[in-house]
Amino acid sequence: MPKPLLILHGGAGRWRAPKDRIDKALRDIYNALEHGLRFLKSGSALEAVVEAVAYMEDSGSFNAGLGSILSINGIREMDAGVMDGYSMRIGAVAATRYPKNPVRLAKVILEKTDHVILAGSGADFLAERMGLEKMPPPSNDIIRRYNELIEKYKKGEITYFKGNIELAKELGLLDTVGAVALDQDGRLASAVSTGGVWLKLPGRVGDSPIPGAGFWADDLVAVAATGLGEVIIRSMPSIRLSILVHQGYSISKSGELILDYVTRMCGLNTIGFIAVDRNGEEYIGFNTEHMMIAYGSFDKKYAKLLSRQ
């Protein structure tokens, strides 16, 4: 009988935030872990990852949900995805503006529709129709950081039509959130959520709603990736990791091979990911300076800001 396990991440990148901010994020990810573990005890891996991610969305500490950053024209458009490994069902949402919890909208798409991914105004319409809670306006802190960046943009330090991936690398603010879980029935699930990259073009879709890129879950493994969305889409780490595990590699060997592959293809400071297999073995890897994670089984729980060796 497998040992239930829940792992969360709060983004891979470069954490340059003041200590009190990092401490708050660590508390929030730890509380999200405890919250998710309660659902893992009473329910399924799917519920646990969705609830843990929704908790992080609500915390405002991460670039997801309430903490979502703004695009070049000052709006919030969020992405999220969830996959249930047992049924291989997927729900994902791209460039949505309406819901406070994009991950809950992703779960609605998984459960209530025949579709897999919804985007834009159609996704917003469904969120409203299904009675999901509406997103309040952005916080003063988000607006202040947006205004600082827009000043840079006006000085010509940021190029509009390129979509500002260089800026994202420079800022190192890649604090998407994600979760993977194994429940006591041996079912695996993953969920991810993000506000994207600062000053992205409106409509930009990152890896979070792209199955095989930002997340994957099946009978053997659940994966959640984070980092530069564009790199993750081009390198498809989540499905590649699943394929290696299905070919008989251990989860840690698979994880190492995929991390090497992405680093070789796309460079350092591009990706981090967490994964769990059906035996309760995990892999946590990143090629960025830092990655924030929380690990929780019923006998061991911790949250940490990991640094690259």
Add this chain to the structure above:
Amino acid sequence: MPKPLLILHGGAGRWRAPKDRIDKALRDIYNALEHGLRFLKSGSALEAVVEAVAYMEDSGSFNAGLGSILSINGIREMDAGVMDGYSMRIGAVAATRYPKNPVRLAKVILEKTDHVILAGSGADFLAERMGLEKMPPPSNDIIRRYNELIEKYKKGEITYFKGNIELAKELGLLDTVGAVALDQDGRLASAVSTGGVWLKLPGRVGDSPIPGAGFWADDLVAVAATGLGEVIIRSMPSIRLSILVHQGYSISKSGELILDYVTRMCGLNTIGFIAVDRNGEEYIGFNTEHMMIAYGSFDKKYAKLLSRQ
């Protein structure tokens, strides 16, 4: 030196259309082939696939571009994707309403932005800003077919919130378009475009803008898939085929394995795909009743409606 090659498809599914309609589609796909081959001669694989797909979008014979079907609320939202195997760059667009040629918008995203996928109103905004041609209103034929389906819907024969995948299977109208090419410099590329499924929920995203699902191209192989978008996203045939080819399997063996895999996982009448490798070997496979294709090298050209054995 590789022998340049261009393969197109006009969708896999069940062709129940009158003979004159099928004949027109065959003429259109053949003309698209000749059009694409001119670009393959003078330019790159990337240009050839984009131009061939744009030609099919303009023909109105397929469920893409001018021939795009309507969602449950009577709007057109289109998906497209393009990948250049040489640079591994991707451009894709999801749920876009503005451009007459979604595949051209996908190419703009590939060439002019740092992003990979744009969706919804942000994608429309970029299309307009970049001066792409605007989509005219739907044809009378499309509106007539929509009204017929809406009558069924009003009688309760079609369920709203489920997104009508059963309907798509029943209608068999899966005539997405796609193209793969190898140019004389050995570069591979793929492009796909679709109007989605009849009476889909607004915002629904199919496989066409999802790298690894609806399309893929790299140094060894280019793939374009078609069929039930939701199935293709769950089964990720394009990246799976690439991985097998990279592991040393021939393209035809890889194609057979992937077709078997998808059929075993998701059933018959779900998928078709075309692929070409860097040696100019091709794979064309489908588990649907029919698939329309066009094949063109400089010494051999044909268009055919293939039937399952």
